[in-house]
Amino acid sequence: MRMDALPDPAGPSGAPPRPLRIAYVTETWPPEVNGVALSAARFVQGLLQRGHRVQLLRPHQGEGERMANRQEGAGLAGLEEQLVPGCPLPFYPQLRMGWSRAGTLQRQWQQWQPDLVHVATEGPLAWAALRAARRLGLPVTSDFRTNFHAYSRHYRIGWLQGIVLNYLRAFHRRTDGTMVPTDALRRELAAQGFTDLSVVGRGVDTTLFTPQRRSQALRASWGAQPGDPVLLCVGRLAAEKNLLALVSAFRTLQACHPRARLVLVGDGPLREELRVRCPQAVFAGQRSGEDLAAHYASADLFAFPSLTETYGNVTPEAMASGLALVAFDQAAASQLVRHGENGLLVPPGDALAFCRALAELLDHPQRRQAMGRQARESMRNQGWDEVVARFEALLHQVVLRRGANVGNADSALPAAVRSGA
Template sequence: MKHDTPDGILVDNYPAAHRSLRIAFVTETYPPEVNGVAMTIARIVEGLHARNHDVQLIRPRQDANDSAETAVRFHEVLMRGLPIPRYPNLRMGVPSKKALVQLWSVHRPDVVHIATEGALGWSALQAATHLKLPVCSDFRTNFHAYSRHYGIGWLYKPIMAYLRKFHNRTQNTMVPTEALRRDLEAGGFKNLTVVSRGVDTKQFTPLRRSQALREQWGVAPDDLVVLYVGRIAPEKNLPALIAAFEAISQKDARAKLVVVGSGPQQEELQQRLPQAIFAGQRKGEDLAAHYASGDLFLFPSLTETFGNVTTEAMASGLAVLAFNYAAAAQLIRSGENGMLAPMDDTAAFVQAAASLAADLQGRRRMGEAACQTASALDWSSIVARFEGVLDSVIHRAEVPYRSPIVGVRQGAV
């Protein structure tokens, strides 16, 4: 059964589980790695653990000093991993079906949830199928769209075929927006469920605004700070960011661009925008202060499945300009709590950026409304819906199974 939230966010109203579940959660990225997927996965894992479920987190070892954590009802199992080309701070899993079959034969979970579709995720799917375990998945990253930005657009169809094969072998695939659900369904994906994403409004809040930080940037109290947060990479459509800020600069020479993040195109972007401030990767309260100390948030990406930075900027009280896509399309009422440009219309994006830059009162009004919208995106309700989907998958399982609870030892496989 589906219903609309007060903000018009379509969600699937699955009942929350009323018993403790043993959940094997498989992911190829997790904090302290810095990316939106890792952050949202951590929120879900922490939320499930807080709701009294046994969580077995299976992920690649991130470096030589990485060690498995263990606590009551929470255990990590570390697998072998390899660095991802062009993304040295991230690791990818390697084929591990045999190890997972051995692990789950001894410590059998009630359900396997696969958050990423790499080699480790595929191995988890094979192992779960072999053991007749209920299995569900997330569609979190548009790898198929990324291929077009790295000169390998010819891989689009093979990647889509792989993703479709992967997800259709699970009993349910969770997606963050109704628009993405429709797109994937049209592409042959089955058993799709909308489970949106939340934002930590205690961390991301206008109260984090820091005049001291703005002084470090060399801006006066009334100067305009334009903010971008995200990977500095081809898939983020950075030419639109450059064009938008150049248009802003023509009308307001004192405007300052602050870029938070890192990536393979940083040197190129620094050359194109030599006066911009490149703050690097930021975390926690420091990241929140960077958000709240800006005035206008530009997000030009066209490859997001959701776009967590959109909700973080909104919660921080910023007027957000984005394309009519992903989280922005779901949450922004253009002209009221932010601004939307038509999909892939760079000229409209640039024009809207210049208009917002010149409208101080409009930006403030939109920022206040954006903060109000974000206040409804509570992570606890998202975790409850996620939990409900897991329970539904278990109930539809091919072979119902319930073994005595056994602990999972700390360590690596």
């Protein structure tokens, strides 16, 4: 049974459910810059604002995390963090895996007594958390956020794709429910044997990402004169993002639009190869906060060539910033873009159609600008509050499904846990 098919956790009286004690497990967290880390922080922040108690279990990230967490910490008051050792992820050294023994987590949770454990990633730390929760009889929910099985073919280990998919399926089937960001992904995973799937989308901060942050000074730093069109792409500079297709398309477009500029925001292992293939591109590096928002707003067109996204947070960020979007018809783009109104969608993998769509909007600046205005308008009701509220409701439903009394934190636990046995 899907989680969203369960009854209203508020019950027939309509009274709001009591706060939960939630152990939230993730192997990526700000200041790491990726969609999983940033959206995980948003969900945790939303849970805290709704009065829930959250224990965050994540790997140490080194000295760089301290300053960033001081900057982010204002919205995470009351968060209890449990840091564990970590090491770089193979083939993806900018991300880390966490390590802990299930027995250690079991003893810790016997004391803290969570109502539920939520795992946002599927690495060793999450596996230990799943084992510990199962020993204690605690309900567990999970997120499917990253197509790691699809990534394998971009790192010359395509033979691992089936093995990784089998692991992910086995992992998620051991939880009480898995949340996915789009209905298309829910259908795809269901066809591959995943069960108990529910859709929880993503939000966008329309006060941060807004056309009002457009900066002529920033455009000038890119070498863009008034009237010069700027194509922007934001994301990790890595093989799985299909950026070579974007660079190829841009070089083709330069024949008719020699004043066009390409700006790549992000960093990663493909940076030097991209620089060699397209020395005219501007490599802006990683950006965050208002600085990132200014980069979006100062461009004219968002070009997103990725074929491996489960969602793609950059899609609503670009649209909220007033940019028309050209993307393949999948993930968030398929859900948010109305073809011909606020952007253009092309068949997945059709590089020629992708290039032609970019050319169409470069050739018709007035149409591009009208689409950008429509993109901004379509994001006005895509805030985080409703998204977090749905996430919260699903957590309550899982606790109810396991026979717990949400109004009493102790009664939500097995007797052995309450006694500390």
